[in-house]
Amino acid sequence: MTPLFWFRRDLRLFSNEALIAALEQGAEHAVFFVTEQQWQAHDMAPIQRDLLLRRVDYLGQQLSDYGVQLHVLAVPTFAEVPSALMGLCNKLGCNSVYVNREYEVNERARDKACVEVAAQAKVAFHLFDGDVIAPPGTVTTQNNEMFKVFTPFKRQWLRQYECTQFSLPPWPRAKTQGQWQRPECLTGDGSSHKWPVDDEALGGVVERFIAEKLPHYGEDRDFPAIKGTSGLSPYLALGIVGIKQMLVQLQSRHPDILQSAKSNLFSWVNELIWREFYRHLLVAFPQLCKHKNFNTKYDALQWQDDDAGFKAWCEGRTGYPLVDAAMRQLLRTGWMHNRLRMVVASFLTKHLLVDWRRGEAFFMRHLIDGDLASNNGGWQWAASTGCDAQPYFRIFNPITQSKRFDPDGEFIRNYLPELEKVPTKEIHFPHQYMAKVGGIDYWPAIVDHQSARARALARFKVEHE
Structure with missing residues (x-):
């Protein structure tokens, strides 16, 4: 009886604590669900779909080299996921599932249904907050309410984390030579071909940003003719690059970056905190997922x-x-x-x-x-x-x-x-x-x-x- 890891928008290996926890418990299988009708209902761009499918294909080969088989299951919508997930667990003999939370309303409803079905099947569900530094609900006012203005949210976020030196868990598997055959449902349209999906190329993108762009980010980011932005937003959106991974790399070069909120170097960290702020809002005010005005x-x-x-x-x-x-x-x-x-x-x-x-x-x-x-x-x-x-x-x-x-x-x-x-x-x-x-x-x-x-x-x- 081994764990199963479920990939969502956390398409990375080495900075994925939920995946590493599953591997430490002996996981030999992972799953990704292709949900085309759900993606269409959520207005997913074809170019993002292509990037996602290319990355899943890349992960399939990488995982096989670490003794993990990636199962890609195609179902129309989230409604079919709970039964498909439990069917896979039964087929593989998996008694637990490791996942990173997603915070949108439909995703949370899907996970609630999965937890309920898993409990009936006596399959444990382990949920991690891998897409954020601060789990939603942990950065609040003195009255334990969600902030409605960014600046006090940022101040509280920094109070909680400015003295933290972030680290990533060690990778628990030795690399071998595996076999991976791309499933037909991972075929894209090639529209994202200018965006690399392999970790070596992405490591270069991250390193160039930190070494070359970050020092001038505060001045350059507003000028569209200058390539002054990080270029990492597509990878953050799909969890190909994780926020904790970025903070670890930023701190390796600038150890005091979280204590320097007024510095130019902090400008990009400020954007990451905005990203967290908006995620916390989705959980505190779920009407935002339903096309409602906040005000x-x-x-x-x-x-x-x-x-x-x-x-x-x-x-x-x-x-x-x-x-x-x-x-x-x-x-x-x-x-x-x-x-x-x-x-x-x-x-x-x-x-x-x-x-x-x-x-x-x-x-x-x-x-x-x-x-x-x-x-x-x-x-x-x-x-x-x-x-x-x-x-x-x-x-x-x-x-x-x-x-x-x-x-x-x-x-x-x-x-x-x-x-x-x-x-x-x-x-x-x-x-x-x-x-x-x-x-x-x-x-x-x-x-x-x-x-x-x-x-x-x-x-x-x-x-x-």
């Missing part, structure tokens, strides 16, 4: 039924170059720079007054790093409906944002080659220049910034009062 006073807000504006936004045809270039980046690469996510989300929800839920779903259907907690948190932040959200009266000016964060128009020209010959001084809003010189094939602005801003302020102010 219910905006439930009556009248969004515009603007299909033409939404379509123009989706296609990168708003007439605002930074917005259009950002949307082209998403459509072309499956990824978008974080600063630009805020700009385009603000444009959709404030300039066009289109419901944030339409933008949230569009992002999930296209992002290689799609993650419900962070995506929902970001969209509700931009729409001013969320927890610790941008105040409704702060509306990003896409022209000002363009001048500030793409001053030379380098990013714009990369994704809007039709504006390649527009002078830098004019490129951030080229319409007067185009009217003067002619011959430039670029669409007119679909809204006037000042008018759109005034309309949004009036619409939000009614609900705010």
Whole structure:
């Protein structure tokens, strides 16, 4: 009788404490469920699906080299998982299952059903919090309530962990030479081929970020023409890289990084804490998984039924170059720079007054790093409906944002080659220049910034009062 390890969005080996605990108990089998209908219902992007399947295939070979057989089972939805899991345990003679928790509503319901079925079958269920440093519910106010503002959450998080030197458990298996045959259900479309999935290549990505980008991250992260971000978000979203793994590597080079909250080096750690904050919110306020406003006073807000504006936004045809270039980046690469996510989300929800839920779903259907907690948190932040959200009266000016964060128009020209010959001084809003010189094939602005801003302020102010 041996344990079974169940992979979810924790697709890593050496920094996976739940997996290592199972191996220490003699595990020789692991399982991953391909749930295509569930993924579609959750708006999983094809490029993320491809990255996930490629990584599972890679893990299958790696596990076989450590004497672990990975079973890949295809079922339509989460509803079929409990019986399929218990069937596999019965077939293999496994009397326990080791898993890392997932915090979304459907995932938690699936796990509850699995625990109940396992108890009836006398199969033990061991749940770990492998996707976070602080398990949800452990960073709270003095009244034992979830924080509703990020900064005090961060302060409390740091109080609990700033003196912790993180470490990873040792790997308990010697490597041999195993056999792995990729199941047909792991066939993807190849759309994620520019993103490596092998640990050697990923180790290089992590090392280059810490050595070369991290020292300048605070200054460079807002400029989309600079490769100043970590490039790790797709791997964090699928658990290919773990948060504790990153902190261990950060502390190996900068031991005092958690005690340096005002330093430039801390800027990226701050993003990791935001990630934890949004996960804690999902558990404390499960309505966030159900397309509900966090701030219910905006439930009556009248969004515009603007299909033409939404379509123009989706296609990168708003007439605002930074917005259009950002949307082209998403459509072309499956990824978008974080600063630009805020700009385009603000444009959709404030300039066009289109419901944030339409933008949230569009992002999930296209992002290689799609993650419900962070995506929902970001969209509700931009729409001013969320927890610790941008105040409704702060509306990003896409022209000002363009001048500030793409001053030379380098990013714009990369994704809007039709504006390649527009002078830098004019490129951030080229319409007067185009009217003067002619011959430039670029669409007119679909809204006037000042008018759109005034309309949004009036619409939000009614609900705010």
